[in-house]
Amino acid sequence: MDEDFSKYNGEGTTLRNAQLRILEILIEVDKICKKHNIQYWLDYGTLLGAVRHGGFIPWDDDIDISIPRKDYLKLCKILKTELPDNLAFQDETTDKNYFLKFAKVRDKKSFLDDPIMRNKGIKEQGLYIDIFPLEKLFSKKMKSFIEYIYGNAFRRSRRFYESKWKYLSGKLLLPFASCFVMLVRFVSFIVPTNNYYTGCGVPFYYKHSYNSKYIFPCKSIVFEGSLLNAPCDPHAYLQNIYGDYMKVPPLEKRIMHSEKIEFYA
Numbered sequence: 001m002d003e004d005f006s007k008y009n010g011e012g013t014t015l016r017n018a019q020l021r022i023l024e025i026l027i028e029v030d031k032i033c034k035k036h037n038i039q040y041w042l043d044y045g046t047l048l049g050a051v052r053h054g055g056f057i058p059w060d061d062d063i064d065i066s067i068p069r070k071d072y073l074k075l076c077k078i079l080k081t082e083l084p085d086n087l088a089f090q091d092e093t094t095d096k097n098y099f100l101k102f103a104k105v106r107d108k109k110s111f112l113d114d115p116i117m118r119n120k121g122i123k124e125q126g127l128y129i130d131i132f133p134l135e136k137l138f139s140k141k142m143k144s145f146i147e148y149i150y151g152n153a154f155r156r157s158r159r160f161y162e163s164k165w166k167y168l169s170g171k172l173l174l175p176f177a178s179c180f181v182m183l184v185r186f187v188s189f190i191v192p193t194n195n196y197y198t199g200c201g202v203p204f205y206y207k208h209s210y211n212s213k214y215i216f217p218c219k220s221i222v223f224e225g226s227l228l229n230a231p232c233d234p235h236a237y238l239q240n241i242y243g244d245y246m247k248v249p250p251l252e253k254r255i256m257h258s259e260k261i262e263f264y265a
Contacts, residue, residue, distance in 0.1 A: 003248065005058035018110070018127055018261045019056045023224050025087060025105050025129050026063050030228055032082055038075050040067040041218050041229045043132060048245050051234050055224035059254045061112070061261070063129040065229075069199060072133035076103055088124045092158075097121040099158035101151060101201030104128040113260035120160070127261070133199035136188040140205055143197045146184065150177040151201035206241050214240075 009016040033040050042050055043066040049057040067075060079089040083105065088094075091103040097120055107126040117125055137143050154177075155161070156170025181200045198204040208215060214233035221230035231237040238245040 005053075008058040008254075009056065014261050015059070015061060015256070017263065018061055018112075019224075021107055021110060021263075022061070022063050022127050022129060023226070025107060025127070026065070026223075026228065027226060028084065028087060029065070029079070029105055029129065029131075030226075032078060033075065033229075036074070036078055038067065038071045038078075039216070039218055039229065040065045040071075040075075040131075041215065041231050042221065042223060044241070046223070047221075047230060047234055048238055048242065050221050050223040050228075050230065051238060052246055052248075054222060059256055061127075061256045061258050064132065065129060066132045066134050066198070069133040069135040072103075072131065072199070075131070079103070079105060088126070090124050090128075092154075095123050097123075097158060099155045099160040101154060101199060102133060103131040105131070109263065109265040111260075111262040111264070112258045114257050115259060116257075132202060132204070134196050134208065135185070135199050136193055137184070137195060137197045137200075138188065138191075138193050139195065140197075140207060142184065143200075143205055146181060146200050147203050147205075149173070150181050151203060153177045154201055208237075208240070 009019060029040075032038075041047070042064070044064040045057050045060050045062075046064045049055055049060060076089070076091060080094070083089055086108050088106045088108050089103065090098060090106050092098050092101065099120065104124075106124040106128045108124070110126040112125060112127050114125070137146070153170045153173040156166045157174045158170075159167050161167070184200070196208045198206065214236040215231045217232055218229045219232045220227040221234065
């Protein structure tokens with residue numbers, strides 16, 4: 001990679017300052033995970049950035065980590081009480097308008113203008129890291145069906161769409177969809193399967209198999225000068241998601257989540 005990426009996140013740029021602020025959030029969550037013996041790992045673009053760039057993808061403005069669903073539920077409870085005052089935990093239980101089925105930890109002293117969140121009444125809109133649950137499901141078809149009936153109903157019930165009909169239909173369908181998800185989780189628990197996907201209601205469809213042993217035991221990887229958790233075989237993990245992940249995408253695909261970033265302190 002001979003390209004000079006400093007035009008995106010050179011020292012002193014708004015994006016670089018944002019990345020360093022987000023890194024502080026991750027380091028705090030890493031401390032809490034280690035304190036409570038919770039195993040997470042860098043995921044998606046964050047893991048790709050660690051391997052390809054030694055840190056952030058130059059145009060990236062968030063951090064992704066994943067965690068098995070059982071530990072995810074545990075961590076969510078802990079983060080509600082153990083985060084420092086400058087950070088806020090955010091999920092569907094803390095914000096009635098939050099329409100995502102995964103958690104975020106937000107910086108309270110910044111603002112990120114994310115078009116997806118704009119005008120949705122979301123309370124916290126600072127810089128963030130995403131925390132994704134990983135859980136057992138039988139197949140990609142099952143995962144897709146759950147997303148169609150459950151994830152869609154949940155987003156409708158949280159007024160993600162402006163249509164009143166969609167809101168009412170979501171409120172009506174969500175109890176039945178939730179029961180179906182509970183049934184699927186119960187069956188997945190008692191019937192052996194090694195297929196794991198990002199949690200129910202999250203529209204990501206990458207399959208991970210524990211048999212491949214490319215996740216556990218996690219190992220350390222250098223990310224922006226800090227040692228953080230990663231899958232034990234990041235090459236296999238990233239190849240499963242992205243294919244040729246070392247190939248830098250063309251200019252038109254180098255997309256940030258935000259259109260504006262502000263700092264309050």
